[in-house]
Amino acid sequence: MAKRWLAIMMAGLLTGAGAPPDAPATGGAILLRPAAVFDGVDGTRHAGWQVLVRGDRIVAVGPGLVAPAGARSIDLPGDTLMPGMIEGHGHLFLHPYDEASWDDQVLHEPLALRTARAVTQARATLRAGFTSERDLGTEGAGYADVGLKAAIDQGIVEGPRLSVATRAIVALGAYGPKGFEPGVAIPQGAEEVSGVESIVAAVRRQIAAGADWIKLYADYRWRAGEDSRATLSLAEIEAAVAAAHDAGRPVAVHAATAEGMRRAIAAGVDTIEHGYGGTPAIFASMAAKKIAFCPTLAAADASARYRGWSGAEPAPAAVRTSREAFRLARAAGVPICMGGDVGVFAHGTNAREMTLMAAAGMAPAQVLLAATSGNARWMRMGDRLGAVKPGLLADLVAVAGDPTADIDAVRSVRLVMKGGIVVDG
Secondary structure, X not given: OHHHHHHXXXXXXXXXXXXXXXXXXXXXXXXXXXXXXXXXXXXXXEEOEEEEEEOOEXXXXXXXXXXXXXXXXXXXEEEEEEEOEEEEEEOOOOOOOOOOOHHHHHHHOOHHHHHHHHHHHHHHHHHOOEEEEEEOOOOOOOOHHHHHHHHHHOOOOOOOEEEEOOOOEEEOOOOOOOOOOOOOOOOOOOEEEOOHHHHHHXXXXXXXXXXXXXXXXXXXXXXXXXXXXXXXXXXXXXXXXXXXXXXXXXXXEEEOOHHHHHHHHHHOOOXXXXXXXXXXXXXHHHHHHOOEEEOOHHHHHHHHHHOOOOOOOOOOHHHHHHHHHHHHHHHHOOOEOOOOOEOOOOOOOOHHHHHHHHHOOOOHHHHHHHHHHHHHHHOOOOOOOOOOOOOXXXXXXXXXXXXXXXXXXXXXXXXXXXXXXXXXX
Protein backbone atom coordinates (compact mmCIF):
# COMPACT_ATOMS: atom_id res chain seq x y z
CA MET A 1 0.00 0.00 0.00
CA ALA A 2 2.87 2.39 0.88
CA LYS A 3 4.53 1.74 -2.47
CA ARG A 4 1.25 2.43 -4.28
CA TRP A 5 0.81 5.81 -2.60
CA LEU A 6 4.43 6.72 -3.28
CA ALA A 7 3.93 5.91 -6.97
CA ILE A 8 0.76 8.01 -7.10
CA MET A 9 2.47 10.97 -5.40
CA MET A 10 5.43 10.79 -7.78
CA ALA A 11 3.08 10.62 -10.77
CA GLY A 12 1.25 13.70 -9.49
CA LEU A 13 4.50 15.62 -9.12
CA LEU A 14 5.64 14.65 -12.61
CA THR A 15 2.34 15.67 -14.22
CA GLY A 16 1.96 18.87 -12.21
CA ALA A 17 -1.09 17.56 -10.37
CA GLY A 18 0.76 17.94 -7.07
CA ALA A 19 -1.44 15.48 -5.10
CA PRO A 20 -2.68 11.90 -5.23
CA PRO A 21 -5.57 11.56 -7.73
CA ASP A 22 -8.12 10.90 -5.02
CA ALA A 23 -6.98 13.66 -2.66
CA PRO A 24 -9.24 16.70 -2.17
CA ALA A 25 -8.27 19.69 -4.30
CA THR A 26 -6.41 22.52 -2.61
CA GLY A 27 -8.82 25.42 -2.42
CA GLY A 28 -11.66 23.14 -3.49
CA ALA A 29 -11.17 23.66 -7.24
CA ILE A 30 -9.79 21.49 -10.03
CA LEU A 31 -9.01 22.65 -13.56
CA LEU A 32 -9.11 19.83 -16.11
CA ARG A 33 -7.10 20.52 -19.25
CA PRO A 34 -7.79 17.89 -21.93
CA ALA A 35 -7.12 18.11 -25.66
CA ALA A 36 -10.86 18.54 -26.25
CA VAL A 37 -14.25 18.38 -24.55
CA PHE A 38 -17.27 16.43 -25.79
CA ASP A 39 -19.99 18.31 -23.94
CA GLY A 40 -22.86 15.85 -24.47
CA VAL A 41 -25.16 18.60 -25.71
CA ASP A 42 -25.16 18.41 -29.51
CA GLY A 43 -22.49 15.88 -30.47
CA THR A 44 -19.67 18.40 -30.94
CA ARG A 45 -16.10 17.87 -29.76
CA HIS A 46 -14.57 21.21 -28.73
CA ALA A 47 -10.79 21.36 -29.16
CA GLY A 48 -8.94 23.49 -26.63
CA TRP A 49 -11.71 23.63 -24.05
CA GLN A 50 -11.10 23.17 -20.33
CA VAL A 51 -13.41 22.44 -17.42
CA LEU A 52 -13.30 23.98 -13.96
CA VAL A 53 -14.78 22.00 -11.08
CA ARG A 54 -15.44 23.24 -7.56
CA GLY A 55 -16.82 20.89 -4.95
CA ASP A 56 -19.15 18.44 -6.67
CA ARG A 57 -20.18 20.80 -9.51
CA ILE A 58 -18.93 22.03 -12.85
CA VAL A 59 -18.55 25.81 -12.58
CA ALA A 60 -17.03 26.81 -15.94
CA VAL A 61 -16.47 25.27 -19.37
CA GLY A 62 -14.69 26.69 -22.39
CA PRO A 63 -11.37 27.80 -23.90
CA GLY A 64 -8.73 29.77 -22.04
CA LEU A 65 -9.91 29.09 -18.50
CA VAL A 66 -7.50 30.18 -15.80
CA ALA A 67 -7.13 28.15 -12.64
CA PRO A 68 -8.11 30.22 -9.58
CA ALA A 69 -5.58 30.64 -6.78
CA GLY A 70 -5.01 27.42 -4.92
CA ALA A 71 -6.68 25.23 -7.53
CA ARG A 72 -5.19 21.98 -8.73
CA SER A 73 -4.67 21.49 -12.46
CA ILE A 74 -4.84 18.11 -14.17
CA ASP A 75 -3.37 17.91 -17.64
CA LEU A 76 -4.91 15.35 -20.00
CA PRO A 77 -2.87 15.70 -23.22
CA GLY A 78 -4.35 13.88 -26.19
CA ASP A 79 -7.50 12.98 -24.25
CA THR A 80 -11.17 13.88 -24.71
CA LEU A 81 -13.08 14.87 -21.59
CA MET A 82 -16.76 13.94 -21.68
CA PRO A 83 -19.71 13.39 -19.35
CA GLY A 84 -19.60 10.28 -17.24
CA MET A 85 -21.29 7.54 -19.23
CA ILE A 86 -24.60 6.10 -18.04
CA GLU A 87 -25.41 2.40 -18.25
CA GLY A 88 -29.07 2.16 -19.19
CA HIS A 89 -29.71 -1.54 -18.60
CA GLY A 90 -27.64 -3.52 -16.12
CA HIS A 91 -27.91 -6.27 -13.54
CA LEU A 92 -25.16 -5.88 -10.95
CA PHE A 93 -26.29 -9.04 -9.16
CA LEU A 94 -25.64 -11.21 -12.23
CA HIS A 95 -22.33 -12.28 -13.71
CA PRO A 96 -21.59 -13.69 -17.20
CA TYR A 97 -23.57 -16.78 -18.13
CA ASP A 98 -20.46 -18.59 -19.33
CA GLU A 99 -19.29 -18.52 -15.70
CA ALA A 100 -22.56 -19.77 -14.20
CA SER A 101 -26.00 -20.22 -15.73
CA TRP A 102 -28.81 -17.88 -14.77
CA ASP A 103 -30.61 -20.74 -13.00
CA ASP A 104 -27.53 -21.59 -10.94
CA GLN A 105 -27.03 -17.98 -9.93
CA VAL A 106 -30.65 -17.62 -8.80
CA LEU A 107 -30.91 -21.00 -7.06
CA HIS A 108 -27.46 -21.89 -5.76
CA GLU A 109 -25.43 -18.76 -5.10
CA PRO A 110 -25.91 -17.39 -1.54
CA LEU A 111 -27.17 -13.83 -1.25
CA ALA A 112 -23.99 -12.80 0.59
CA LEU A 113 -21.88 -14.13 -2.29
CA ARG A 114 -24.01 -12.35 -4.87
CA THR A 115 -23.81 -9.11 -2.91
CA ALA A 116 -20.03 -9.33 -2.54
CA ARG A 117 -19.75 -9.94 -6.26
CA ALA A 118 -22.07 -6.99 -6.96
CA VAL A 119 -19.82 -4.70 -4.90
CA THR A 120 -16.82 -5.68 -7.03
CA GLN A 121 -18.84 -5.32 -10.21
CA ALA A 122 -20.06 -1.86 -9.22
CA ARG A 123 -16.45 -0.75 -8.75
CA ALA A 124 -15.47 -2.15 -12.15
CA THR A 125 -18.39 -0.30 -13.74
CA LEU A 126 -17.39 3.03 -12.25
CA ARG A 127 -13.75 2.64 -13.20
CA ALA A 128 -14.76 1.84 -16.77
CA GLY A 129 -16.17 5.36 -16.99
CA PHE A 130 -19.84 4.61 -16.22
CA THR A 131 -20.66 6.97 -13.38
CA SER A 132 -24.39 6.13 -13.31
CA GLU A 133 -26.41 2.99 -13.94
CA ARG A 134 -30.03 1.91 -14.13
CA ASP A 135 -30.08 -1.54 -12.57
CA LEU A 136 -33.19 -3.33 -13.86
CA GLY A 137 -33.70 -6.16 -11.43
CA THR A 138 -31.75 -8.24 -8.95
CA GLU A 139 -32.84 -11.55 -10.54
CA GLY A 140 -33.61 -13.40 -7.34
CA ALA A 141 -31.48 -11.27 -4.99
CA GLY A 142 -34.51 -9.53 -3.50
CA TYR A 143 -34.00 -5.92 -2.45
CA ALA A 144 -30.21 -6.16 -2.20
CA ASP A 145 -29.81 -3.45 -4.86
CA VAL A 146 -31.36 -0.94 -2.44
CA GLY A 147 -28.65 -1.73 0.09
CA LEU A 148 -25.91 -1.57 -2.53
CA LYS A 149 -27.17 1.83 -3.68
CA ALA A 150 -27.10 3.08 -0.07
CA ALA A 151 -23.56 1.77 0.44
CA ILE A 152 -22.39 3.62 -2.68
CA ASP A 153 -24.21 6.82 -1.72
CA GLN A 154 -22.67 6.72 1.77
CA GLY A 155 -19.17 6.20 0.38
CA ILE A 156 -18.77 2.76 1.91
CA VAL A 157 -18.00 1.16 -1.47
CA GLU A 158 -17.18 2.49 -4.93
CA GLY A 159 -19.77 2.41 -7.65
CA PRO A 160 -21.93 4.39 -10.06
CA ARG A 161 -24.96 6.41 -9.05
CA LEU A 162 -27.70 3.78 -9.06
CA SER A 163 -31.34 3.85 -10.03
CA VAL A 164 -32.74 0.49 -8.98
CA ALA A 165 -35.77 -1.60 -9.89
CA THR A 166 -35.49 -4.19 -7.06
CA ARG A 167 -37.26 -7.48 -7.82
CA ALA A 168 -39.01 -6.77 -11.17
CA ILE A 169 -42.54 -8.06 -11.81
CA VAL A 170 -43.67 -11.05 -13.90
CA ALA A 171 -46.90 -12.90 -14.62
CA LEU A 172 -47.54 -15.87 -12.32
CA GLY A 173 -45.94 -18.97 -13.81
CA ALA A 174 -44.22 -17.18 -16.68
CA TYR A 175 -40.68 -16.75 -15.35
CA GLY A 176 -38.12 -19.04 -13.79
CA PRO A 177 -36.27 -21.05 -12.69
CA LYS A 178 -38.41 -23.91 -13.99
CA GLY A 179 -38.18 -27.66 -14.45
CA PHE A 180 -38.96 -28.90 -10.95
CA GLU A 181 -41.72 -31.01 -9.41
CA PRO A 182 -45.05 -29.25 -10.09
CA GLY A 183 -46.42 -27.63 -6.95
CA VAL A 184 -43.05 -27.28 -5.23
CA ALA A 185 -42.28 -23.64 -4.44
CA ILE A 186 -39.07 -22.64 -6.21
CA PRO A 187 -37.32 -19.28 -5.65
CA GLN A 188 -38.06 -17.04 -8.62
CA GLY A 189 -36.00 -14.41 -10.39
CA ALA A 190 -38.75 -11.80 -10.03
CA GLU A 191 -41.97 -11.11 -8.11
CA GLU A 192 -44.96 -13.02 -9.51
CA VAL A 193 -48.38 -11.41 -9.89
CA SER A 194 -51.78 -12.33 -11.25
CA GLY A 195 -54.53 -9.77 -11.82
CA VAL A 196 -54.85 -6.03 -11.49
CA GLU A 197 -55.00 -5.90 -7.69
CA SER A 198 -52.00 -8.19 -7.40
CA ILE A 199 -49.80 -6.16 -9.74
CA VAL A 200 -50.73 -2.84 -8.14
CA ALA A 201 -49.85 -4.28 -4.72
CA ALA A 202 -46.47 -5.48 -6.07
CA VAL A 203 -45.70 -2.06 -7.56
CA ARG A 204 -46.47 -0.33 -4.29
CA ARG A 205 -44.57 -2.92 -2.27
CA GLN A 206 -41.45 -2.47 -4.39
CA ILE A 207 -41.63 1.32 -4.28
CA ALA A 208 -41.97 1.19 -0.50
CA ALA A 209 -38.87 -1.02 -0.37
CA GLY A 210 -36.81 1.47 -2.38
CA ALA A 211 -37.49 0.98 -6.11
CA ASP A 212 -36.65 4.00 -8.28
CA TRP A 213 -38.02 2.25 -11.38
CA ILE A 214 -40.68 -0.39 -11.87
CA LYS A 215 -39.62 -3.19 -14.21
CA LEU A 216 -42.33 -5.32 -15.86
CA TYR A 217 -42.09 -8.36 -18.10
CA ALA A 218 -44.76 -7.93 -20.77
CA ASP A 219 -43.84 -11.27 -22.34
CA TYR A 220 -41.75 -14.35 -21.69
CA ARG A 221 -41.51 -18.09 -22.34
CA TRP A 222 -44.06 -20.21 -20.49
CA ARG A 223 -41.88 -23.29 -20.89
CA ALA A 224 -38.31 -23.94 -21.97
CA GLY A 225 -37.99 -24.22 -25.72
CA GLU A 226 -41.17 -22.27 -26.44
CA ASP A 227 -41.31 -18.90 -28.14
CA SER A 228 -42.01 -15.85 -26.00
CA ARG A 229 -45.65 -14.83 -25.68
CA ALA A 230 -47.44 -11.89 -24.10
CA THR A 231 -47.96 -12.66 -20.42
CA LEU A 232 -49.26 -9.59 -18.59
CA SER A 233 -52.61 -8.35 -19.88
CA LEU A 234 -53.10 -4.79 -21.08
CA ALA A 235 -55.25 -4.10 -18.02
CA GLU A 236 -52.50 -5.35 -15.72
CA ILE A 237 -49.81 -3.22 -17.40
CA GLU A 238 -52.05 -0.14 -17.39
CA ALA A 239 -52.75 -0.59 -13.69
CA ALA A 240 -49.05 -1.02 -12.90
CA VAL A 241 -48.10 2.07 -14.91
CA ALA A 242 -50.79 4.15 -13.22
CA ALA A 243 -49.65 3.07 -9.75
CA ALA A 244 -46.00 3.71 -10.57
CA HIS A 245 -46.62 7.10 -12.18
CA ASP A 246 -48.81 8.15 -9.28
CA ALA A 247 -45.79 7.54 -7.07
CA GLY A 248 -43.45 9.41 -9.44
CA ARG A 249 -41.69 6.26 -10.64
CA PRO A 250 -41.08 5.52 -14.33
CA VAL A 251 -41.71 2.09 -15.83
CA ALA A 252 -39.36 -0.06 -17.90
CA VAL A 253 -40.77 -3.06 -19.74
CA HIS A 254 -39.07 -6.18 -21.01
CA ALA A 255 -40.83 -6.85 -24.30
CA ALA A 256 -39.46 -9.07 -27.04
CA THR A 257 -42.68 -9.75 -28.96
CA ALA A 258 -44.81 -7.48 -31.10
CA GLU A 259 -47.86 -8.04 -28.89
CA GLY A 260 -45.93 -7.41 -25.67
CA MET A 261 -44.58 -4.17 -27.13
CA ARG A 262 -48.03 -3.14 -28.36
CA ARG A 263 -49.53 -3.55 -24.88
CA ALA A 264 -46.62 -1.70 -23.24
CA ILE A 265 -46.96 1.23 -25.65
CA ALA A 266 -50.73 1.39 -25.18
CA ALA A 267 -50.23 1.45 -21.41
CA GLY A 268 -47.87 4.45 -21.62
CA VAL A 269 -44.65 2.94 -20.28
CA ASP A 270 -41.41 4.96 -20.25
CA THR A 271 -38.87 2.60 -21.84
CA ILE A 272 -39.00 -0.71 -23.68
CA GLU A 273 -36.12 -3.15 -23.38
CA HIS A 274 -34.96 -5.56 -26.14
CA GLY A 275 -37.83 -5.07 -28.60
CA TYR A 276 -36.63 -7.81 -30.93
CA GLY A 277 -40.11 -8.36 -32.36
CA GLY A 278 -40.74 -4.71 -33.16
CA THR A 279 -42.25 -3.76 -36.52
CA PRO A 280 -42.15 -0.40 -38.34
CA ALA A 281 -45.67 0.37 -37.10
CA ILE A 282 -44.79 -0.50 -33.51
CA PHE A 283 -41.66 1.63 -33.52
CA ALA A 284 -43.64 4.49 -35.08
CA SER A 285 -46.02 4.25 -32.11
CA MET A 286 -43.09 4.37 -29.71
CA ALA A 287 -41.70 7.44 -31.46
CA ALA A 288 -45.08 9.19 -31.31
CA LYS A 289 -45.25 8.66 -27.56
CA LYS A 290 -41.52 9.36 -27.06
CA ILE A 291 -40.99 5.98 -25.41
CA ALA A 292 -37.24 5.25 -25.30
CA PHE A 293 -35.87 1.99 -26.71
CA CYS A 294 -33.00 0.05 -25.10
CA PRO A 295 -31.89 -2.43 -27.82
CA THR A 296 -29.44 -4.53 -25.71
CA LEU A 297 -27.42 -5.59 -28.76
CA ALA A 298 -24.62 -6.84 -26.53
CA ALA A 299 -26.89 -9.33 -24.75
CA ALA A 300 -27.80 -11.03 -28.04
CA ASP A 301 -24.16 -10.90 -29.15
CA ALA A 302 -22.81 -12.37 -25.90
CA SER A 303 -25.46 -15.12 -25.73
CA ALA A 304 -24.63 -16.17 -29.30
CA ARG A 305 -20.94 -16.34 -28.50
CA TYR A 306 -21.61 -18.49 -25.43
CA ARG A 307 -23.34 -20.91 -27.80
CA GLY A 308 -20.27 -21.12 -30.01
CA TRP A 309 -20.59 -18.25 -32.49
CA SER A 310 -17.13 -17.01 -33.50
CA GLY A 311 -18.28 -13.57 -34.60
CA ALA A 312 -18.07 -14.39 -38.28
CA GLU A 313 -20.85 -13.33 -40.64
CA PRO A 314 -23.56 -14.27 -41.25
CA ALA A 315 -24.46 -13.82 -37.63
CA PRO A 316 -26.95 -16.14 -35.87
CA ALA A 317 -30.64 -15.33 -36.30
CA ALA A 318 -31.01 -13.79 -32.83
CA VAL A 319 -28.16 -11.35 -33.47
CA ARG A 320 -29.56 -10.38 -36.86
CA THR A 321 -33.00 -9.84 -35.31
CA SER A 322 -31.59 -7.50 -32.66
CA ARG A 323 -29.73 -5.50 -35.30
CA GLU A 324 -32.85 -5.20 -37.44
CA ALA A 325 -34.95 -4.00 -34.50
CA PHE A 326 -32.31 -1.37 -33.79
CA ARG A 327 -32.35 -0.26 -37.43
CA LEU A 328 -36.15 -0.01 -37.51
CA ALA A 329 -36.26 1.95 -34.26
CA ARG A 330 -33.71 4.46 -35.53
CA ALA A 331 -35.51 4.81 -38.86
CA ALA A 332 -38.74 5.58 -36.98
CA GLY A 333 -37.08 8.25 -34.85
CA VAL A 334 -37.44 6.38 -31.55
CA PRO A 335 -35.33 7.84 -28.70
CA ILE A 336 -32.43 5.43 -28.18
CA CYS A 337 -31.24 4.32 -24.76
CA MET A 338 -27.71 2.93 -24.42
CA GLY A 339 -27.93 -0.21 -22.33
CA GLY A 340 -26.42 -3.60 -23.00
CA ASP A 341 -28.05 -5.86 -20.39
CA VAL A 342 -24.65 -6.02 -18.72
CA GLY A 343 -24.49 -8.94 -16.34
CA VAL A 344 -25.17 -11.26 -19.24
CA PHE A 345 -21.59 -10.22 -20.07
CA ALA A 346 -18.90 -8.81 -17.80
CA HIS A 347 -19.40 -5.63 -15.81
CA GLY A 348 -16.74 -3.08 -16.65
CA THR A 349 -17.04 -3.98 -20.34
CA ASN A 350 -20.20 -1.89 -20.69
CA ALA A 351 -18.76 -0.12 -23.74
CA ARG A 352 -19.37 -3.33 -25.70
CA GLU A 353 -22.92 -2.09 -26.38
CA MET A 354 -21.63 1.22 -27.69
CA THR A 355 -19.26 -0.53 -30.09
CA LEU A 356 -22.10 -2.68 -31.42
CA MET A 357 -24.40 0.33 -31.83
CA ALA A 358 -21.75 2.04 -33.96
CA ALA A 359 -21.13 -1.15 -35.94
CA ALA A 360 -24.87 -1.33 -36.63
CA GLY A 361 -24.81 2.09 -38.28
CA MET A 362 -25.18 4.71 -35.54
CA ALA A 363 -22.65 7.55 -35.80
CA PRO A 364 -20.15 7.53 -32.89
CA ALA A 365 -21.20 11.02 -31.75
CA GLN A 366 -24.82 9.87 -31.59
CA VAL A 367 -23.80 6.79 -29.59
CA LEU A 368 -21.99 9.08 -27.14
CA LEU A 369 -25.08 11.26 -26.82
CA ALA A 370 -27.22 8.19 -26.16
CA ALA A 371 -24.85 7.10 -23.39
CA THR A 372 -24.72 10.53 -21.75
CA SER A 373 -27.40 13.21 -22.13
CA GLY A 374 -29.84 10.80 -23.79
CA ASN A 375 -29.80 8.30 -20.93
CA ALA A 376 -29.87 11.14 -18.41
CA ARG A 377 -33.04 12.43 -20.07
CA TRP A 378 -34.89 9.08 -20.19
CA MET A 379 -33.80 8.37 -16.61
CA ARG A 380 -35.10 11.78 -15.45
CA MET A 381 -31.64 13.00 -14.39
CA GLY A 382 -31.02 15.53 -17.17
CA ASP A 383 -31.09 18.43 -14.71
CA ARG A 384 -28.10 16.94 -12.86
CA LEU A 385 -26.14 14.69 -15.21
CA GLY A 386 -25.31 13.82 -18.79
CA ALA A 387 -23.57 16.97 -20.07
CA VAL A 388 -20.51 19.09 -19.43
CA LYS A 389 -21.97 22.46 -18.53
CA PRO A 390 -21.96 24.74 -15.50
CA GLY A 391 -24.26 23.78 -12.67
CA LEU A 392 -24.33 20.05 -13.35
CA LEU A 393 -22.68 17.45 -11.17
CA ALA A 394 -19.01 16.92 -11.97
CA ASP A 395 -19.31 13.35 -13.24
CA LEU A 396 -16.62 13.36 -15.92
CA VAL A 397 -14.52 10.87 -17.85
CA ALA A 398 -11.37 11.36 -19.92
CA VAL A 399 -10.71 8.87 -22.72
CA ALA A 400 -7.71 8.52 -25.00
CA GLY A 401 -8.09 10.02 -28.45
CA ASP A 402 -11.30 11.10 -30.17
CA PRO A 403 -14.40 8.98 -29.46
CA THR A 404 -16.44 10.94 -32.02
CA ALA A 405 -14.17 9.44 -34.71
CA ASP A 406 -13.60 6.02 -33.12
CA ILE A 407 -16.13 4.86 -30.54
CA ASP A 408 -13.66 2.28 -29.20
CA ALA A 409 -11.78 5.18 -27.60
CA VAL A 410 -14.24 4.97 -24.71
CA ARG A 411 -12.58 1.70 -23.73
CA SER A 412 -9.33 3.61 -22.99
CA VAL A 413 -10.35 5.47 -19.84
CA ARG A 414 -7.67 7.80 -18.47
CA LEU A 415 -9.59 9.53 -15.68
CA VAL A 416 -12.89 9.09 -13.87
CA MET A 417 -14.39 11.82 -11.70
CA LYS A 418 -17.63 11.38 -9.78
CA GLY A 419 -19.12 14.30 -7.90
CA GLY A 420 -15.89 16.27 -8.22
CA ILE A 421 -13.72 13.50 -6.75
CA VAL A 422 -11.19 11.73 -8.94
CA VAL A 423 -11.77 8.04 -8.31
CA ASP A 424 -9.42 6.73 -11.00
CA GLY A 425 -6.74 8.32 -13.16
